[in-house]
Amino acid sequence: MRTKKIAILGSTGSIGTQTLDVIKKDGDIQVLGLTTHVNIELLEEQIEVFSPQVVGVFNSDKAIELQRKLKQKGSKVEVITGIEGLITVATLSEAEMIVTAVVGMIGLLPTIEAIKAGKTIALANKETLVTAGELVMNLAKKYNTPILPVDSEHSAIFQCLRGNEATSISRLILTASGGPFRDYTKEQLREVTVEQALKHPNWVMGSKITIDSATLMNKGLEVIEAKYLFDVEASQIDVVVHKESIIHSMVEYKDGSTIAQLGVPDMRHPIAYALYYPERKEAEYIHRLDWTKLSALSFSPPKKDLFPCLDLAYEALKIGGTMPTVLNATNEIVVESFLKKHLPFNEIPTIIHNAMEKHICINSPSLDDILKSDEWAREWSRKKVEACWQKL
Numbered sequence: 446m447r448t449k450k451i452a453i454l455g456s457t458g459s460i461g462t463q464t465l466d467v468i469k470k471d472g473d474i475q476v477l478g479l480t481t482h483v484n485i486e487l488l489e490e491q492i493e494v495f496s497p498q499v500v501g502v503f504n505s506d507k508a509i510e511l512q513r514k515l516k517q518k519g520s521k522v523e524v525i526t527g528i529e530g531l532i533t534v535a536t537l538s539e540a541e542m543i544v545t546a547v548v549g550m551i552g553l554l555p556t557i558e559a560i561k562a563g564k565t566i567a568l569a570n571k572e573t574l575v576t577a578g579e580l581v582m583n584l585a586k587k588y589n590t591p592i593l594p595v596d597s598e599h600s601a602i603f604q605c606l607r608g609n610e611a612t613s614i615s616r617l618i619l620t621a622s623g624g625p626f627r628d629y630t631k632e633q634l635r636e637v638t639v640e641q642a643l644k645h646p647n648w649v650m651g652s653k654i655t656i657d658s659a660t661l662m663n664k665g666l667e668v669i670e671a672k673y674l675f676d677v678e679a680s681q682i683d684v685v686v687h688k689e690s691i692i693h694s695m696v697e698y699k700d701g702s703t704i705a706q707l708g709v710p711d712m713r714h715p716i717a718y719a720l721y722y723p724e725r726k727e728a729e730y731i732h733r734l735d736w737t738k739l740s741a742l743s744f745s746p747p748k749k750d751l752f753p754c755l756d757l758a759y760e761a762l763k764i765g766g767t768m769p770t771v772l773n774a775t776n777e778i779v780v781e782s783f784l785k786k787h788l789p790f791n792e793i794p795t796i797i798h799n800a801m802e803k804h805i806c807i808n809s810p811s812l813d814d815i816l817k818s819d820e821w822a823r824e825w826s827r828k829k830v831e832a833c834w835q836k837l
């Protein structure tokens with residue numbers, strides 16, 4: 446049996462740990478590199494089990510601490526800090542595939558370097574495509590590098606597209622759980638707490654994406670991600686609330702037929718699909734749907750007036766250029782602030798909207814334009830949050 450060699454960016458997070466779980470179950474993938482931001486305790490355990498060559502620890506104090514611990518144990522694993530650590534792991538010469546499971550646009554530069562180094566990308570890090578979708582996809586074409594979606598909706602669409610011509614697509618239908626507040630009124634939404642927002646009805650995920658699900662920004666980011674991954678028009682991407690999260694997304698074809706991908710909500714399925722693509726690997730550990738107990742699959746339109754982030758994402762996509770970059774960067778700042786309890790829930794879309802209004806959009810941006818727009822949006826929204834915090 447051939448052993449596939451991979452590296453994982455963000456191995457200590459929700460997607461990272463589930464990727465390692467899949468790998469442990471199958472035993473036919475070798476892990477050459479791992480990275481974390483600060484969680485060196487978990488990284489140390491992962492080093493014990495998977496024996497990578499190199500690890501990246503973004504935080505420099507934590508990197509030094511880990512280096513010291515590993516030295517004491519006589520370990521030969523190399524530790525690299527900062528963005529250099531992420532890029533080194535993303536471009537390890539022997540690795541064929543990179544799983545991008547970091548959260549946020551910090552994943553952009555390592556992903557670009559991995560593409561240039563010809564690595565297959567198993568992409569969970571949606572902020573990368575939202576920030577620089579056109580640039581990343583153009584690079585992937587230039588370097589002939591496959592980008593395999595890990596996000597459950599995009600994996601579903603990818604699976605539904607197999608064996609069909611892209612030209613026969615009528616529309617993509619992304620399913621949304623609606624998040625924990627899908628049945629809340631406008632008044633109730635004013636009072637929601639971080640603790641409530643962190644309780645996703647169907648998935649256990651990292652805190653940033655969980656808040657994005659609660660605002661429906663996750664679906665907005667996924668609309669942009671779908672546009673770039675599948676090269677369709679924004680008008681061809683619809684969102685429907687499906688609270689059971691059993692149908693992971695659908696493709697409607699020109700002949701009126703719709704193909705959907707269904708399964709229990711378990712990220713190990715889309716992760717394994719990307720890891721082993723084009724093979725479908727035996728996965729006894731994934732629970733099967735019990736059709737006799739599934740009494741109903743429900744659908745309803747998203748409440749766009751109560752959750753304006755979805756429309757903001759469509760708007761950013763329509764404007765194009767650096768507008769999705771600004772949408773993403775502002776969202777990262779306001780979500781972080783909400784999680785720190787420095788910002789109320791209903792200020793999230795307001796600040797993003799204001800940032801988009803203020804931004805002077807650059808069309809066909811270079812990487813430098815993108816990085817500068819990202820920086821501008823972060824600075825601008827930090828000031829807005831600060832002003833809001835003073836008033837609270």
Ligand SMILES: NC(=O)C1=CN([C@@H]2O[C@H](COP(=O)(O)OP(=O)(O)OC[C@H]3O[C@@H](n4cnc5c(N)ncnc54)[C@H](OP(=O)(O)O)[C@@H]3O)[C@@H](O)[C@H]2O)C=CC1
Nearest residue numbers: 455457458459460482483484503547548569570571650651
């Ligand atoms: N969780 C899920 O089910 C799904 C997630 N996704 C997407 O996958 C990505 C990862 O999500 P998720 O696993 O939930 O996130 P988590 O917050 O659980 O994990 C994020 C990982 O990235 C690391 N990290 C965070 N910030 C930095 C930084 N500045 N520099 C370097 N590394 C960093 C974290 O390290 P540390 O542990 O030290 O904080 C951790 O390893 C996101 O883009 C998300 O939208 C998509 C679909 C489903």
Ligand SMILES: CC(=O)[C@@H](O)[C@H](O)COP(=O)(O)O
Nearest residue numbers: 596597621622623624658663
């Ligand atoms: C598991 C996954 O892919 C998440 O993006 C999930 O879809 C979030 O659920 P929402 O539909 O609530 O955004």
Ligand SMILES: [Mn+2]
Nearest residue numbers: 596597598667
């Ligand atoms: Mn998703």
